[in-house]
Amino acid sequence: MHPGDVAPHAYAPSDDAPGHLLTSGTSADVYAIDDERVLRRYREGRDAAPEVDLLRHVRSHDFPAPDVLRAGGPDIVMTRMHGPTLLQALAAGEFSLPDAAHVLADLHAMLHAVPAPQSWQVPRDRDWPQLGGGPVVVHLDLHPGNVVLTEQGPMLVDWANAATGTPELDVAVTAVLIAEVAVDAGGDYSQAARAVVAAFLHASDVSPLTALDDAVALRSGAPGLLPGERELVPQAGALVRTMLALTERR
Incomplete structure (x- = not known):
């Protein structure tokens, strides 16, 4: 689990919660409506429309992600994904580290085959600072905690940071995220x-080196990071750079 997957300190769900609280992130909560549906709700009233547009776009290209059933304002009703996260499977010893790295690399490759929708624009109320655009859809939060291992295969959830960008940046962000734990x-x-991290960089067809500084800058500005956690980001970037150098020498 990384810092963005936990609720802020002293946080409690609202009194009008529509169901059981499944998880809380830095800006949104996910509730179980029933066995088939979940509600993702932004606490500060952020408009979910840009996220919905990208989710529907990637689903139209058969990317493994939740289907949007209904949306309006800060709310998105989506299909419920059943199964452990890749992070949980790793912690339980049900998944090997190399296999997990290949799952992450494969999801990146599939996602980066989805062209960016021409009409999509970066929302003005986005929590993270934005770095340009790009030719494909990028998730910018693709880590083991956001991959659900369903009976149909791995599904990628939590599209709050998704945008248009480059494969290099998306891969770099994933590498830095995991390296923060390392x-x-x-x-x-x-x-x-x-x-x-080492297995992921080896499995990826994309070298993130040219986007590594941008990934570090993006992660350093991520909301919800505590000072001690933020200090790990430059160290994580340095570790990824060292690993890439070792890979290139082989």
Whole structure:
């Protein structure tokens, strides 16, 4: 799990919660409506329309993601994904580190085959700073905690940061995200995360080197990071750069 997957301190769901709270991120909550549907709701009233547009666009290209059933204002009703996350499967020893890295690389490759919708624009109320655009759809938060292992295969969830961009930036952000866990010397999963980063960079057909500085800048400005967590981002970028250099020498 990375910092963006947990609710802010002292956070409690609203009194008008539509169902059981499944998970909370830095800006949104996900509730179970029933066995088939979930509601993703932005707490500060952010307009979900740009996220909905990208989700519907990638689904029209058969990318494995939730279907949007209904949307309006800060709310998105989507199909419910059943199964453990890739992160949970790793922690339970049900998935090997190399296999997890290949799942991440495969999802990137499939997503980057989806062309950017020409009419899509970056929302003005986006939490993260934005870095240009690009020719394809990018997720910018593709890590093991956002991959659900369903009976139909891995599904990618949490499209709050999705945008148009380059494959290099998307791959770089994933590498930095996982490397943040690797450089946390006090973390329980630092060694495993280091192995996943190395395997992911090896499995990816895209070298993120040219976008690495942008990925570090993007992650450094991510909402919800505590000061100690933010300090890990440059170290994570340096680790990814070192791993890429070692890979290129082979």
